[in-house]
Amino acid sequence: MAYNYEYIDESSIDVSLKFLICSDPYTNPCSTVCDHTFCRSCITKWLETSDRCSACSKKPMTNEGLYPTNRVVFDILDRLLVQCKACRQTNIQRGNFDEHSNRYCLKTFTACLAVDLKCPWQGPRDQLTAHLSTCSYEVMRPVLTHLMSTINNLTVRMQQYENQHTDYQNRMDLFENCDCKQLNERMKLMQILSNPTVNSNPRLETILSQCPINSTINLIDLRLNNFDIPFIIRHAIIRKQCLVLNLSNNLIESNGIELLANAIRSNLILKRLCLKGNQIGSIGVDFLAKALMINSTLEVLDLESNNIANLGVQSLAEMVRENRTLKDLHLGYNCIENRGMEVFLNAIDNNKSTIELLSLSGNCLDDKCLDNLEKMIHDNKKLRQLDLYENHFSLEGKTRLLKIGHIKKGFKMNI
Missing domain, CATH: 3.80.10.10 (Ribonuclease Inhibitor)
Incomplete structure (x- = not known):
């Protein structure tokens, strides 16, 4: 699986934290009944073609038989330092990388704040401020919000009128059928x-x-x-x-x-x-x-x-x-x-x-x-x-x- 980061000093990573198949430190590690550890995505893909442990080939495995690895291993992996491929910032702990990418990375692609109003713009986060200064959707937000609210209210009222019409029609049918x-x-x-x-x-x-x-x-x-x-x-x-x-x-x-x-x-x-x-x-x-x-x-x-x-x-x-x-x-x-x-x-x-x-x-x-x-x-x-x-x-x-x-x-x- 490809990630938008790279390890700063990969040679310093303990070999016991690396998975043989992908040669990278474990991601979302899980263990088997025969006490071997794998990246969950890697072993899940492996199990699509084989039901034997890829490390020892002794015991049959299923996805249901996998269980999370010890919490200590997760903590060690999360503290590994990585570099963002987009903005090249270094010394980011791997466990915090998602937060960096989603909130702080200036080169990560993001949508306009007016995406709820159907603004189609997408671009690097460092260009968002410039876009917002000229975004017609954001400028028109008060008008568009009011318009969308009005449309929703009219839709609800129309549905109510349709229900009332159906109700009246049913009652008329009942009266017509009464002796x-x-x-x-x-x-x-x-x-x-x-x-x-x-x-x-x-x-x-x-x-x-x-x-x-x-x-x-x-x-x-x-x-x-x-x-x-x-x-x-x-x-x-x-x-x-x-x-x-x-x-x-x-x-x-x-x-x-x-x-x-x-x-x-x-x-x-x-x-x-x-x-x-x-x-x-x-x-x-x-x-x-x-x-x-x-x-x-x-x-x-x-x-x-x-x-x-x-x-x-x-x-x-x-x-x-x-x-x-x-x-x-x-x-x-x-x-x-x-x-x-x-x-x-x-x-x-x-x-x-x-x-x-x-x-x-x-x-x-x-x-x-x-x-x-x-x-x-x-x-x-x-x-x-x-x-x-x-x-x-x-x-x-x-x-x-x-x-x-x-x-x-x-x-x-x-x-």
Whole structure:
């Protein structure tokens, strides 16, 4: 490897510091398992054609088997005195040569300080001052900087307008595809939300006022009920445009879920909705399922501990046949039995399903649904994790499921 320096008195350099291949003092030295030392670049090139040590040829080597030489050797090499080939300055310690070349050498080629403004000039450092006195780019820096800032701001604003246009177009498409019943539901929702007498909740107002736009909003364990849903829709979903809405462990029932489902039907922002530990039941699930047949944004839905039975799972089965964005579905600790699960498993037993994580822990499933589970796991290409803790599978059934999960590459089974 060629360097822009030469050794002042090469004859004074201890031969033990020189590498036989390049005849120069070691550069970035490394050692092998057979205790020989090489320049890293030299031995790396050597290993492209041979896997044996070039010094003893006894032991095979790999790049991974090389390790840095003792720090003392590095220090000795760094103190060797060199002369810069460009400016001919002498007595530069080799370890400091990069700093000399990059900062002080007057003959090293450098770029104009206005390179950020696209000035093409390059030349020796001792000519930089003269160039800067006539550099039109540097003279115009205030104007060009302002112009570039303006262009960047306009680009950002244009992208925002394009996103808004896309958003409005999507909403128009959704309205065009709505039937009369759906349109009436939306009008009903808008009337509720525009009503100035919508229940106010000072505690919610305080929490939501501290949440930035497009953020995660956690409203957990607040004993919220159906009457709080319009306020949450107006302030969390519409005004704050939250990406994640967590309503876990509250008192929300199916009537509140009906309003919430209508709000997310055409929502293009919300990515994750957590309703764990409420009382929405199968009727509430049906409202959500119908909304998610249209919604094209939500990716995670948590419905654990909501007293959902077979009827609710059948509604979800119809939804997953149509929905193409939902990835994680949590249905643990409900009242789902084999009959309802059979319908649901048949719905995701195809390559169109987008479900990647399915949680069914704590339900009423037993060995009777093993055949359907096995077929679904085998045929579904997207599913990557299935949780089945605390169901009623026998030891033989669990063993069978674990074998099925083990065969499928990249698949995780928790049972």
